[in-house]
Each structure stands twice: as structure tokens, then as C-alpha cells.
Amino acid sequence: MLLRLHEVTKTYPDTEAAVLREVSFTLAGGEMLALTGESGSGKSTLLHLIGGLDTADSGTLAIDGTDLSALDDAGRAALRRGTVGVIFQQFNLIPSLNVAANIAFQARLAGRHDPARDRALTDRLGLNDHLHKYPEQLSGGQQQRVAIARTLAAQPKLVLADEPTGNLDEATADTVLSVLTELVGETGAGLILVTHSERLAARLPRRLHLRAGRLT
Amino acid sequence: MTGAILSALASHWWRNPLQLFTLLAGLALATALWSGVQAINAEARSSYDAAAATLGEGQFAQITARDGGPIAHERYIALRRAGWAVSPVIEGRLGRVRLIGLEPLTAPGDLGPVNPEGGADLGAFLAGSGQIFARTETLAQLSDIGVQGVASPDVAPNTALTDIGVAQRLLGRAGQIDRLIVAPDQPLTRPPLAEVAPDLNLSTAQDVSDVARLTDSFHLNLTAFGLLSFAVGLFIVHGAIGLAFEQRRAMVRTLRALGAPLGRLIALMAVELAVLALVAGGIGVALGYAIAAALLPDVAATLRGLYGADVSGQLTLRPVWWLSGLAIALGGTAVAASGALLSLARMPLLSGAHPRAWSMAxxxxxxxxxxxxxxxxxxxxxxxxxxxxxxxxxxxxxxxxxxxxxxxxxxxxxxxxxxxxxxxxxxxxxxxxxxxxxxxxxxxxxxxxxxxxxxxxxxxxxxxxxTFTGFLDQRLASELYVTAEDAGQAAAIIAVAGEHADAILPILSAEREVAGQPAQIFGARDHATYRDNWQFLRAAPDVWDRLARGEGVLINEQMYRRGGLDLGAVIALGPDVTLPVLGIHGDYGNPIGQVIVTEARFRDLFPDVSARQFGLRTDPAEVPALRARLRGEAGVAEGAMIDQSAIKAASLAVFERTFAVTTALNILTLAxxxxxxxxxxxxxxxxxxxxxxxxxxxxxxxxxxxxxxxxxxxxxxxxxxxxxxxxxxxxxxxxxxxxxxxxFGWRLPMYLFxxxxxxxxxxxxxxxxxxxxxxxxxxxxxxxxxxxxxxxxxx
Structure with missing residues (x-):
């Protein structure tokens, strides 16, 4: 099993109620699921815990057999480099690097940079004309495609996408999601897509819904 | 991974060259201000050391002619034969260079670069056309004199040393000697000087630290300015680093989110800063060198004029100085960056990505x-x-x-x-x-x-x-100051001045311990010169009248501060003489205490002491004529008469130089x-x-x-x-x-401008x-x- 969560709970110091309450589910390699829920239901928090960006208060969370609660900061950083790829809603590109350098960046961090794979990805994502541009010179849709290419170039086992189409219009969102699912499907990685959109969630084979921190 | 992180960090500077420039310029300017001032201080101090080492100024007792002229060679021979361990020196100017001729075989061991015990090539020094020792820049001015130049950085600035024979030839003064240096160890059996050479005068060794002590005041001010400049620079560096880090917060968060370990990220940023600090420090040291080189001629002129200390007008690039400049750049960066790095290390991964108004932190x-x-x-x-x-x-x-x-x-x-x-x-x-x-x-x-x-x-x-101008007016009120060699000459001076000067003010002095401190006791004649010119830091009412009646004493500020002797405090000057303090006067530059009593009281206290120094009041226009009479009729040597107007003019000119230095530093700091x-x-x-x-x-x-x-x-x-x-x-x-x-033990009054x-x-x-x-x-x-x-x- 690629991902296993068992009764994961998370509370923030400034909130009385838990943001996540005893969340449990599993995800197999190559499986794709949509995670939906109202604002404040805990979707992003759950994604951050899985991505090793934050730590759970209780419960167990294992990726590819590794228990995240046993990892220190450096261990979680290694997990983010090598196993998990996160696509952020705000893209989080490095503004001082051009498109080509941004795409290669995470793969270089992970020590598995393959220029041929970068070229294949930029072909598929229609970024070949923008390789020497900087993020500020791109539209939102283009920036999100760069972010997807950056994540997939590092060949993660699990892709986490936090509302990757949240800042895009409907048509662009559809295109971006199609490319994302297609490319993830080709790599055999797992995908968890956080989204508000029922329409987009319906395009993935499996769906989980969070309400007030609990899976329903 | 390290390469990827470094490329991301470096890319920030490529894309934001202005920020890089700000950071480098801030660091460079801070280093420049600090190292510039330090360079001036170091150069001046090193010049004093060189002067003390090569000229032996103040270290040894000296014999000079009473008439201020040259000493005949026969006199030197006579002294040597009588057992006096003396060594001849001739001194003169070759253009702008001070040429000193020494006799290395008889010169005391600590004097000059040609020390036989130190293995110097004595033969070459003495033989043929001889050798001349000086700094490289000084030798450049002596290229056409036909003597082999030897670069010697330890020689004092603008000074050249050579064998006395060579010097006599170069100066066109064959057989002449200006002074004789007296070695510290003398045979006990030698006859008194007056017996062997009554026309010569022996002056004892002075405290070597005199120049250093006087110039310390100037250097303390410069050091204070250096500290201020460094504080200004540190704030600038702090600002530049803080802003640069603030703008990279989002990038740091992204790098961490993508898996860059925090420890390595911080370490690489620290290395990046250290490299930038070294680059900026190097530029700063070069700038500081330029500042120091531009200001040093003024500083040198100031110190030469104010204290008679010869400081090189040229700067030497000393390893200690530029290494300390780089260390300051690195240290300043470390201090300024530690907060920013700590803040980044503590920044939560999931917040703080947006640039805050940085200093809100x-x-x-x-x-x-x-x-x-x-x-x-x-x-x-x-x-x-x-x-x-x-x-x-x-x-x-x-x-x-x-x-x-x-x-x-x-x-x-x-x-x-x-x-x-x-x-x-x-x-x-x-x-x-x-x-x-x-x-x-x-x-x-x-x-x-x-x-x-x-x-x-x-x-x-x-x-x-x-304050100092006022002090000069006070202390140099008389138009001419004359020092007598003995009681007979003192009487002659009084006789000449009694006829041709408006007033004679004898300066009676003796040294004695007062209130547990070494002090000079002066006897002052009751005269308008003092009443009109002296100003007090504190004084009792009718201070001069009461002093004239012998009801008390005046003390200097050093005595007041060190002895805790305020107005009214009673001072014991003798077994049965206790007097209250009536006034406290400023006495800038004097290291020891001073007590002033009336002339009559002084003669009671020290009946054996007679006046050897006199202040003479006269029409300033009559000063040259009076000098001539004193020289001709009383046999007073030219060097024993001091014209106060010349001293005052020189001192005031020096202050203008001091202003030039501080004004330049002020404008630079403001810029x-x-x-x-x-x-x-x-x-x-x-x-x-x-x-x-x-x-x-x-x-x-x-x-x-x-x-x-x-x-x-x-x-x-x-x-x-x-x-x-x-x-x-x-x-x-x-x-x-x-x-x-x-x-220094004295307080300067503060005026507002x-x-x-x-x-x-x-x-x-x-x-x-x-x-x-x-x-x-x-x-x-x-x-x-x-x-x-x-x-x-x-x-």
C-alpha cells in the first residue's frame, strides 16, 4: 500500500476543535482520488500532513512503508524530495529561476534529473515556447503547468495537488486536470487531488469527503 | 542537491542586482569607514614608533652648544678622551628630507638601523660613498645624490639616515657636529661636562612617551569616530541583510516545501553571506585605504603641527590592517545576519511566505x-x-x-x-x-x-x-618668554628687560608632592596679565585679590579631580602652611597637578629657588628688538626665547587642519x-x-x-x-x-554651535x-x- 492513514488527528493551538479527527484511509500505488469538503473542513491540513509539511498529533501515517511520525525535520524533507510531490494552489515557483530551471529544480534536489524527461513533459504541457521566461511573465494556467511539470519531473511515487485549478478559469482548469491525470497515470504514481469543485472531483475514480475534520 | 540550492539562491541575486548592490555597498561602506579611520590611527602610531626607534628622540641625554650653533670636532674628541661615551650627530635638510648623520661605532645600540650587533653591513655603510637608509618613498626624493639607497621601512617618515661623514659631505658642513648623544651607561670617573667643555650644555633624557601621550588625545577622538562610523555601518548592513532576507522568505519556504533540508539551507545561506562579506570587505578595505590616503596628509600635518610628531603622509598597506578590515566585515555581517538567519530557521513551513513589512518583526x-x-x-x-x-x-x-x-x-x-x-x-x-x-x-x-x-x-x-584658543591666550599672554641658563644670566635678563620691557613676570617653580600627588608649585606675581587673561572653571569671589593677599592658592583641574580638592578645600604646602583653594583653572595637556601661590609665599616656601624663566610684556612690534638686546647684552641663546605670537598662529593653523579631517569624515558618514x-x-x-x-x-x-x-x-x-x-x-x-x-584627567567645557x-x-x-x-x-x-x-x- 502506498499510503496508509490510521486515526490521524490534528489540532492547532489557536483552535479549540480538532481540524482532523481520527481520519483513516489507504491509497494504492497508481490510484487516484479526489478529496472534497467545505472551506475549513481540513482538506489542506490533511494534504500537508501527508506531504510531510506538518505533523499529526496522533494516529499513524505511513507512505511506502515509512511511518512519518518517526521522521525528524530532515527525514520529512527527504520524503518531500524523493517520494512525494506537492502541487500548490499558488504554484510556488521560484521567481528568480526561469521555466526550464524551475522544472528541473525538484528533480535536481532529488538527485534524479533527466533532461529528456523534462523535454517530454514540456512537450506534453505545451511549455516549449516559454522555457526561458520567468514566472512573472506567464499566465496563471501556464504557471500551474510549470508547477505540474516540476513535480512530475522528479518522478514522485505520490502526487498531492492542493486545489491546482483553484485560480484558473473553467476551460483552463479542465485542460490542466486532464494533463495532470494523464501524466500521473503514465508514471504509475498515486494522486490525491484536493478540490472544491464537484465537477472536477467527479472526473476521478475515487472520492473522499471531509466534513468538520471527519471523513464521511 | 547543494548545487540546486546554491543555483536557486544565486539566481535571486541575478534577478535582483539592485539588492545585491545594496548589500555589497552597505557592507563595503561600513568596512571602509571603519578601516579608513583605523588605517590613519595605525599609520600614525607606527610612525611614532619608527621615530622613537630611529631617532632615539627623548630616549637619550644630549649635549648641545650653549649658543645653539654647531659643536667643534675637537670638543667631541676632548669629551671622548675624558671618558664621556658620546656619539656625534649632524642633522640637516636635503630638499624636504630630514638627513641625519650618525657615527655607528659609537652610537648607542638602540639607535638607527645600522646596528653592528644586529649584523648590519657596517663596511658598506662606512666605505666609499656610503649607504643611506630611508623609506622607499623618501629614497625616491634622494635619487640624484650619488649614495647607495637602502630601503628601510622602520626609519621615520621623511627621514634618511647615513654615516656622519657622508651627511657632512652632502650637507656641505665638513667637520661639524650638531649634537652629541650621551649613552645611558657612562664611566663613573668621567669629569664634569663644565670642566671639559664649558660651552656645551647637557639636557637629560625625556620621557619617551611624551609624544604618544599628547597624541593619544587626538587618537582617542579618531577612535571614537571610528566606533561611531562602524555603528552607522552596522545599521546599514543590518538593514541591507534584513531586506534581502525578507524578500527571499517566499523562496525559502518553497525550497523547503520541495524538500531542501532546513539545516543545509541555512548553512548555504551563511556561506553565501560569508562570500559576499569577503567580497564587500575587500572592496571596503580598498575604499578605506583610499579614504585614509586622502585624509592622511591632513592628519599628518595636524599631528606634526600640534605635537611635533612626524607622521608619514603616505599610507602603507599593512597585513594586520586589511586582515582586520576583512574580519570586521565578516564579524559585522555575522552580527547583522544572525537575527535574520534565526528568523528564517524558526519560520514555520506553512506560514510567513508573504513578505511582511519586514521590520514589523x-x-x-x-x-x-x-x-x-x-x-x-x-x-x-x-x-x-x-x-x-x-x-x-x-x-x-x-x-x-x-x-x-x-x-x-x-x-x-x-x-x-x-x-x-x-x-x-x-x-x-x-x-x-x-x-x-x-x-x-x-x-x-x-x-x-x-x-x-x-x-x-x-x-x-x-x-x-x-577652549584651547582661550587657554593659549591665558598661558601665552606675555609677548616673549625667556629662559636663563643660570642665576647670573637671570639677573642680566632682569636688567635688560627692566629697561626695555613694560613688565617682567618671573616664573618661579618647584616640584613637590601636594595632597599625595606629584605637583608643580608656581609663584605668580600679582599683575594685570594674569587678572585679565586667566579664566577659571570655578573660583571664589575676588579670587585675585584674595590670592594677592596670600589667603589661598589656585590649583589646576587635574589636582581638583584627582585629589577631590574643590573650592575651600585646604592644602598643606609646608609644615606650617595650609591654604584653601580659591580657584580651579583648566590646564590642558599637563599630566600632573599644579598649585599657584603668590610670589612672596613661594619665596617663603622655597627660599633657594630663584626665577630662571620670565614672561616679558612689551609692544609686539618691539619683540625683535628686545630679542636682539637679550641675545647681545645678556647672552641669551636664540632657542631660549619663545615668541608667543608664532606659537599661537601655529596652533590655530593646526586646528584648521583638524577641522579639515573631521569635516571630511562627517560629510562621508552623512553621505x-x-x-x-x-x-x-x-x-x-x-x-x-x-x-x-x-x-x-x-x-x-x-x-x-x-x-x-x-x-x-x-x-x-x-x-x-x-x-x-x-x-x-x-x-x-x-x-x-x-x-x-x-x-586624560581634564574636562573640556562644552560650547553650542x-x-x-x-x-x-x-x-x-x-x-x-x-x-x-x-x-x-x-x-x-x-x-x-x-x-x-x-x-x-x-x-
Missing amino acids: RRQGGQAVLAAALLTLSAVLAIRGQGLVAGFVMLGALLIGGALALPPLLALILSRAEGLARSPVAQWFWADTRQQVPGLSLALMALMLAMAANVGVSTMVSSFRL VAGFAILMSLLTLAAMRVPQLAPVWALGLTRRRLASLDLVRAVVLAALTGALALPLGLGLAWALLAVVNVEA PLDYLRLGVLALLAAALAALWPAWRLSRMPPAQLLGVFRHER
Whole structure:
């Protein structure tokens, strides 16, 4: 099993109620699921815990057999480099690097940079004309495609996408999601897509819904 | 992975060259100011050392001719035959170079570079046309004299040493000797000098540290200025690093989110900063060298004129100096960056990505408390502290406390102004200005320190000049000062002067321990010269009348401070002589205590002491004639008569040089602070767009916004200047009344120079306006699309 969560709970110091309450589910390699829920239901928090960006208060969370609660900061950083790829809603590109350098960046961090794979990805994502541009010179849709290419170039086992189409219009969102699912499907990685959109969630084979921190 | 992280970090600088320039320039200027002042100090000190080592000035007793002329060679031979261990010296000028001829076989071992015991090539020194030892730059001036030059960096500046025979030939003074150096170890059986050579005079060795002690005052001031400059520089570096780090917070978060380990990220950023610090430090050392080289001729002239210390007008690049410059750059960067790196290390991965108004992190409340604590510490040390270290800690606490108090005070003032504003634009202007304070605070603190340093140092130097001029008027009131060789000549002087001078003021002096301290006791004649010219730091009513009646004594400030002898305190001068203190006078530069009694009282106390020195009052125009009579009729040597007007003129000229140095440093510091404002404004310009765009959208033109930005800079500079004035005056007070007293035992009165402060204020406003001009111009030309982009990026 690629991902296993068992009764994961998370509370923030400034909130009385838990943001996540005893969340449990599993995800197999190559499986794709949509995670939906109202604002404040805990979707992003759950994604951050899985991505090793934050730590759970209780419960167990294992990726590819590794228990995240046993990892220190450096261990979680290694997990983010090598196993998990996160696509952020705000893209989080490095503004001082051009498109080509941004795409290669995470793969270089992970020590598995393959220029041929970068070229294949930029072909598929229609970024070949923008390789020497900087993020500020791109539209939102283009920036999100760069972010997807950056994540997939590092060949993660699990892709986490936090509302990757949240800042895009409907048509662009559809295109971006199609490319994302297609490319993830080709790599055999797992995908968890956080989204508000029922329409987009319906395009993935499996769906989980969070309400007030609990899976329903 | 390291390569990927480094490329991302470096890419930031490629894309933001202005930020890189700000950082490098801030570091370089801070290093330059510090190392420039240190270079001047080091060069001057090394020159004294070289002078002491090569010339033996003050180290050895000397024999000279009573008439001030040359000593005949036969006299030297006679002295040697009588057992006197003396060595001949001739001295003269070859162009601008001071040429000294020594006799290496008889010269004391510590003298000059040609020491036979040290293995020098004595044969070459003595043989043929001989050798001449000097610094390289001095040798360059002696290229055509036909003597082999030997570069010797240890020789004093503008001085060349050679064998006495060579020197006599070069100076065209064959067989002549100017003075004889007396070796420290002399045979006990040698006959008295008066027996062997009655026409020669023996003067004893002086305390070698005299020059160093006198010049220490000047160097302490320069060191204080160096510290101030470094503090200004440190604020600039702190600001530059803080802003650079702030703008990279989002990138750091992204790097971490993508898996870059925090430890390695921080380590690589520290390495990156160290490399930048070394590059900037190198540039700063070079700049400091240029500053020092430009100022050193003035400093050299000042020290030469003021204290007679010969300092090289040229700078030597000493390893210790440039290494310490680089160390300061690295250390300053480490101090300035530690907070920023710590803040990044503590930054939560899931928050803090957006650039905050960076300095918001420096909570103004905490800053105000720290400022108050430092100012309190400074006040406590000013009242109760003792020692030079306490003085410098007080100075540091005052400056840092004052600087830290600036942002909270500005926020308070601007908040009041906002409350008083009526029009919406004025209200926005004040509110927006207040919002800019955190981002500009470090640059404004640098400006404040620069202005305070200006006010403080200018006040100190000007006060020093006024006081010293007054002191010269007081101490050199007589037109001519004459020293007699013996009682017979003293009587002759009195006879000549009685006929041709308006008044004779005998200077009676004796040394005795008073109140547990070594002191000089002077007997002063009751005369208008003293009554009209002397000024007291403290005095009882009718001080001169009471002194004339023998009812008390006058003491100098050193005696008052060290002995705790205030007015009315009783001093024992003899077994049955106890007198109260009637007045305390300034006695600048004198290391020991001084007590003045009436002439009659002095003669009672010291019946065996007769006056050998006299102040003669006469019409200044008659001074040359009087000198001639004293020389002709009383046999007074030319060197035993001092014309006070020449001394005063020389001293005042020296002060003008001192001013040239401090004015140059003042302007430089102010320019650096202005540069810091410019860099802060340029760095903040990008952050400002989201704040300005809504106001622009609501109807204010870009031109109006730009002019308001310009006004804002001037307003902030004006407020900073107003707050810097009391800090600068506090600084001057601390230097004059605390540090100087602790270091030298005398306190300088403090005078105020409002016009100078006003001129400084105008200069600071000009610097701020110039700094704001470019950012304002860029704002006025900003494409509307860039302002609209703010709304496009809003989500």
C-alpha cells in the first residue's frame, strides 16, 4: 500500500476543535482520488500532513512503508524530495529561476534529473515556447503547468495537488486536470487531488469527503 | 542537491542586482569607514614608533652648544678622551628630507638601523660613498645624490639616515657636529661636562612617551569616530541583510516545501553571506585605504603641527590592517545576519511566505523597552560609572539606545500628525508614512547616528578649539618668554628687560608632592596679565585679590579631580602652611597637578629657588628688538626665547587642519547614511506598489504620489534630525565630560554651535531628498499596467 492513514488527528493551538479527527484511509500505488469538503473542513491540513509539511498529533501515517511520525525535520524533507510531490494552489515557483530551471529544480534536489524527461513533459504541457521566461511573465494556467511539470519531473511515487485549478478559469482548469491525470497515470504514481469543485472531483475514480475534520 | 540550492539562491541575486548592490555597498561602506579611520590611527602610531626607534628622540641625554650653533670636532674628541661615551650627530635638510648623520661605532645600540650587533653591513655603510637608509618613498626624493639607497621601512617618515661623514659631505658642513648623544651607561670617573667643555650644555633624557601621550588625545577622538562610523555601518548592513532576507522568505519556504533540508539551507545561506562579506570587505578595505590616503596628509600635518610628531603622509598597506578590515566585515555581517538567519530557521513551513513589512518583526514595543533600558544604563554610568571602559560603555549604550528609540518615537509623532490631519490625502499621507517607518527604520537609525556623530564630534572639536584658543591666550599672554641658563644670566635678563620691557613676570617653580600627588608649585606675581587673561572653571569671589593677599592658592583641574580638592578645600604646602583653594583653572595637556601661590609665599616656601624663566610684556612690534638686546647684552641663546605670537598662529593653523579631517569624515558618514536611505527606498519600492495602487486607482496621479513620496523622505529626515540633535549633544557631552576626563584627567567645557547644527540639518534634508529623488522619479514613470497588476494578482 502506498499510503496508509490510521486515526490521524490534528489540532492547532489557536483552535479549540480538532481540524482532523481520527481520519483513516489507504491509497494504492497508481490510484487516484479526489478529496472534497467545505472551506475549513481540513482538506489542506490533511494534504500537508501527508506531504510531510506538518505533523499529526496522533494516529499513524505511513507512505511506502515509512511511518512519518518517526521522521525528524530532515527525514520529512527527504520524503518531500524523493517520494512525494506537492502541487500548490499558488504554484510556488521560484521567481528568480526561469521555466526550464524551475522544472528541473525538484528533480535536481532529488538527485534524479533527466533532461529528456523534462523535454517530454514540456512537450506534453505545451511549455516549449516559454522555457526561458520567468514566472512573472506567464499566465496563471501556464504557471500551474510549470508547477505540474516540476513535480512530475522528479518522478514522485505520490502526487498531492492542493486545489491546482483553484485560480484558473473553467476551460483552463479542465485542460490542466486532464494533463495532470494523464501524466500521473503514465508514471504509475498515486494522486490525491484536493478540490472544491464537484465537477472536477467527479472526473476521478475515487472520492473522499471531509466534513468538520471527519471523513464521511 | 547543494548545487540546486546554491543555483536557486544565486539566481535571486541575478534577478535582483539592485539588492545585491545594496548589500555589497552597505557592507563595503561600513568596512571602509571603519578601516579608513583605523588605517590613519595605525599609520600614525607606527610612525611614532619608527621615530622613537630611529631617532632615539627623548630616549637619550644630549649635549648641545650653549649658543645653539654647531659643536667643534675637537670638543667631541676632548669629551671622548675624558671618558664621556658620546656619539656625534649632524642633522640637516636635503630638499624636504630630514638627513641625519650618525657615527655607528659609537652610537648607542638602540639607535638607527645600522646596528653592528644586529649584523648590519657596517663596511658598506662606512666605505666609499656610503649607504643611506630611508623609506622607499623618501629614497625616491634622494635619487640624484650619488649614495647607495637602502630601503628601510622602520626609519621615520621623511627621514634618511647615513654615516656622519657622508651627511657632512652632502650637507656641505665638513667637520661639524650638531649634537652629541650621551649613552645611558657612562664611566663613573668621567669629569664634569663644565670642566671639559664649558660651552656645551647637557639636557637629560625625556620621557619617551611624551609624544604618544599628547597624541593619544587626538587618537582617542579618531577612535571614537571610528566606533561611531562602524555603528552607522552596522545599521546599514543590518538593514541591507534584513531586506534581502525578507524578500527571499517566499523562496525559502518553497525550497523547503520541495524538500531542501532546513539545516543545509541555512548553512548555504551563511556561506553565501560569508562570500559576499569577503567580497564587500575587500572592496571596503580598498575604499578605506583610499579614504585614509586622502585624509592622511591632513592628519599628518595636524599631528606634526600640534605635537611635533612626524607622521608619514603616505599610507602603507599593512597585513594586520586589511586582515582586520576583512574580519570586521565578516564579524559585522555575522552580527547583522544572525537575527535574520534565526528568523528564517524558526519560520514555520506553512506560514510567513508573504513578505511582511519586514521590520514589523522588530516589534516596536519591545524595541522601545530596550531603548529605555539602554538609555537608563547610559544615564546611570554617566553619574556613577568610573574608568575609561565605563565611559565607552556609556557612549555605546547612549548611541544604540538613542537609535533604537527612534522608530517608536517617529511612530508616535506620525500618529499624532495623522490625528490632526483633516483632508483625506493628508490623513493617508501620515498613515502611509507611519507604515513606511518599519521598513526604513534601519536606514533612518543610520542617518540618526550619522547626524548625532556629526553634532557630537563637531561640538567636541569646536569646543576644543575655543577652549584651547582661550587657554593659549591665558598661558601665552606675555609677548616673549625667556629662559636663563643660570642665576647670573637671570639677573642680566632682569636688567635688560627692566629697561626695555613694560613688565617682567618671573616664573618661579618647584616640584613637590601636594595632597599625595606629584605637583608643580608656581609663584605668580600679582599683575594685570594674569587678572585679565586667566579664566577659571570655578573660583571664589575676588579670587585675585584674595590670592594677592596670600589667603589661598589656585590649583589646576587635574589636582581638583584627582585629589577631590574643590573650592575651600585646604592644602598643606609646608609644615606650617595650609591654604584653601580659591580657584580651579583648566590646564590642558599637563599630566600632573599644579598649585599657584603668590610670589612672596613661594619665596617663603622655597627660599633657594630663584626665577630662571620670565614672561616679558612689551609692544609686539618691539619683540625683535628686545630679542636682539637679550641675545647681545645678556647672552641669551636664540632657542631660549619663545615668541608667543608664532606659537599661537601655529596652533590655530593646526586646528584648521583638524577641522579639515573631521569635516571630511562627517560629510562621508552623512553621505553613507543618505546612501542607506536611497537603497532602502529602492528595495522597498517593489513592496510599495500594492500600497500605492489603490490610492492611484482612487484618483491620485502618479506624479502626485511621487511628490508625496519625496516630501515623506524629507519629513522623516527632518524628524530624525530633530531627534538626532539631543543625541549628538549627549554624545559631545559624554566625550568631553566623561571619556576625556577618564582618559586624560581634564574636562573640556562644552560650547553650542547652533548655526553649525542648522547647516547640518539642511545637509541631511538635502541628502534625504536626493536619496528619494530617483525612487520618486521611477514611481512617477511607473507604467499603469504595473499598478493594475496589483489588482490582477489579487485573489
